[in-house]
Amino acid sequence: LSFLGHASFLIETPGKVRVITDYSGAYTTDPPPDIVTMNHAHPSHYTLQPDPRIGTVLHGWQEGPQPPAYDVVLRDLRITNLATNIREWGGGTELNGNSIFIFETAGLCIAHLGHLQHLLEPADLDALGHIDIVMIAVDGGYTIGQADARRGVEQIRPRIVLPMHYFSAENLARFLDTMRDGYAIDVRHDPTIEVSRVMLPDRPTLIALPGGL
Numbered sequence: 779l780s781f782l783g784h785a786s787f788l789i790e791t792p793g794k795v796r797v798i799t800d801y802s803g804a805y806t807t808d809p810p811p812d813i814v815t816m817n818h819a820h821p822s823h824y825t826l827q828p829d830p831r832i833g834t835v836l837h838g839w840q841e842g843p844q845p846p847a848y849d850v851v852l853r854d855l856r857i858t859n860l861a862t863n864i865r866e867w868g869g870g871t872e873l874n875g876n877s878i879f880i881f882e883t884a885g886l887c888i889a890h891l892g893h894l895q896h897l898l899e900p901a902d903l904d905a906l907g908h909i910d911i912v913m914i915a916v917d918g919g920y921t922i923g924q925a926d927a928r929r930g931v932e933q934i935r936p937r938i939v940l941p942m943h944y945f946s947a948e949n950l951a952r953f954l955d956t957m958r959d960g961y962a963i964d965v966r967h968d969p970t971i972e973v974s975r976v977m978l979p980d981r982p983t984l985i986a987l988p989g990g991l
Contacts, residue, residue, distance in 0.1 A: 779888075779911075780970040781987035782806075784822055785943045787890065787913060791883040793854035799879065799890045799913070801828065801835075812852060815879045818872070819864060819893035819920075838877030838892055845874040856882040860905050864895050878906065885975040886910045889934065893943075895922055898933055910978060912936040915943035916953040924953050931957075938973065939984040950986060957984050 780788040782805035801814035816824035818839030845861035864875035881888040915921035944950040962983040
């Protein structure tokens with residue numbers, strides 16, 4: 779897992795499948811990934827002109843009469859999603875404007891919460907199932923408040939929490955302070971970590987990777 783910046787992570791599986799989350803084109807790789815996921819929050823989370831070499835592009839927002847519903851398999855990776863609502867810029871709610879994307883590979887289940895702006899309902903948690911690693915926006919303003927971000931993590935109960943979308947070191951530090959009493963804190967200087975099932979920590983751990991600005 780590599781934190782590229784803002785809300786974009788590169789996920790690389792043992793089978794050499796490569797995915798970038800919340801792809802806008804600002805953070806990418808060369809060659810491009812096999813798959814990208816996007817969320818319809820604002821242009822830093824999606825693009826309607828992705829690199830044409832990308833094989834699969836998954837829009838996380840509703841574009842027709844039904845919410846987005848994916849079940850995509852490429853070699854050793856399975857991607858599904860859970861649609862959630864987001865706020866509209868002028869007020870009100872955009873129904874199914876965001877997706878939590880779930881990535882299953884190598885015996886791990888990874889959830890990228892996208893531009894999540896509310897706590898999850900019990901039915902949402904049932905749909906998510908067991909999550910080992912969660913990527914959550916912690917800016918505290920544009921997405922979910924930091925106190926609710928903690929409650930959201932506690933709802934999902936992952937072993938590893940990867941904060942994203944935090945804009946400044948001070949913003950990240952405030953979130954780390956809200957988590958210290960219940961989570962181990964591991965601040966890294968390398969944006970890439972390698973994770974396997976046997977490497978999951980016994981104590982829930984927040985790993986802060988550089989690149990969230």
